[in-house]
Amino acid sequence: MNLSARYTELSRLADLGEEVEAAWSSVSDRAGSYRVLPDGRCDIILRFDAGRRPIAEVTVVVTGPTTRFYDVPIEPGMGFVGIRLRPGCFETVLGFEPADLANANLVGPDAFAACPDLETLCAPARDENELVARLTAFVRRRVADSSSKPAPMARVVISAFHASGGRLRIGDVANMHAISERTVQRIVFGATGLAPKTFAAILRFHRALRLLQDHRLSPADAALEAGFSDQAHMSRVFRRMGGFSPARLPDVTLVSLHD
Structure with a gap:
């Protein structure tokens, strides 16, 4: 690259x-x-x-x-x-x-x-x-x-995933807003085209990248802070989503993501 x-x-x-x-x-x-x-x-x-x-x-x-x-x-x-x-x-x-x-x-x-x-x-x-x-x-x-407007709860649900850096489970988001897990799944899929679990994984990936690139954390500390089960788990996600290892980050652009 x-x-x-x-x-x-x-x-x-x-x-x-x-x-x-x-x-x-x-x-x-x-x-x-x-x-x-x-x-x-x-x-x-x-x-x-x-x-x-x-x-x-x-x-x-x-x-x-x-x-x-x-x-x-x-x-x-x-x-x-x-x-x-x-x-x-x-x-x-x-x-x-x-x-x-x-x-x-x-x-x-x-x-x-x-x-x-x-x-x-x-x-x-x-x-x-x-x-x-x-x-x-x-x-x-x-x-x-447009006659199509965002679902009223979409911004709130997406914001919850962002605020946690993708670490909240679907059930946690559902309980926070007194809605069903099925409703969370429908809202996230309609808003992003992705399943909630996939969307959350992408947010964790970006959070870990920021921790490594901007805050200079070690891979082990970044994995813990970003919510991965361990460094090996983070490495697998980095290879799949980014094509690189967290231990050797290439010069990639990180866009600003907001809720």
Whole structure:
């Protein structure tokens, strides 16, 4: 794996609405590959040639929820801007359920077939800022016109999993909110396209990565703090979800995840 893209979250965009977790951009500086880690989210991405002004060709990519890593081949000057949707808001914005796109992406015509309105994002643009503004306006328009709204309990249930770093069991979340385990399963699956156990495992994976990368904990201490049964358990999850060992972390991007 060769990290050759600069990922930046665009914090200057404060008014993204509740449906959007983050807007971001990335430009590759050399040929290589970019490793995408599972995060329990779906993104709408615009791919373009960052070396051309104005931007003449734009490709739409919609990413579904994934359960393991995958590598994206990139070339020098390849640019991306994206909107990361909050769990529970995918269907509101795009009109179909995230489970329909589990472990898959839609690119170009396939994305238009699933959501024809996405084609409006592909007009030429002056620069990257115009593409970001276009994406943001697209989400706002789709939300305003949508008859599908997030389940009332979705934000609360997803927040509980986040607050615990994925360590709460389904039964614990159900008891906290006086609902059945079956209801928790239905809510999480509808919001993320993933089973609650899988979603929680992804959150534990990200928490452990943060503990190792940002807080410099040892693998044994990170495994304990993140809620794994032991270091060997954490290592197996890291190999499956990230393709690497917690003892030898590659240069990977950790996105910001919010409840």
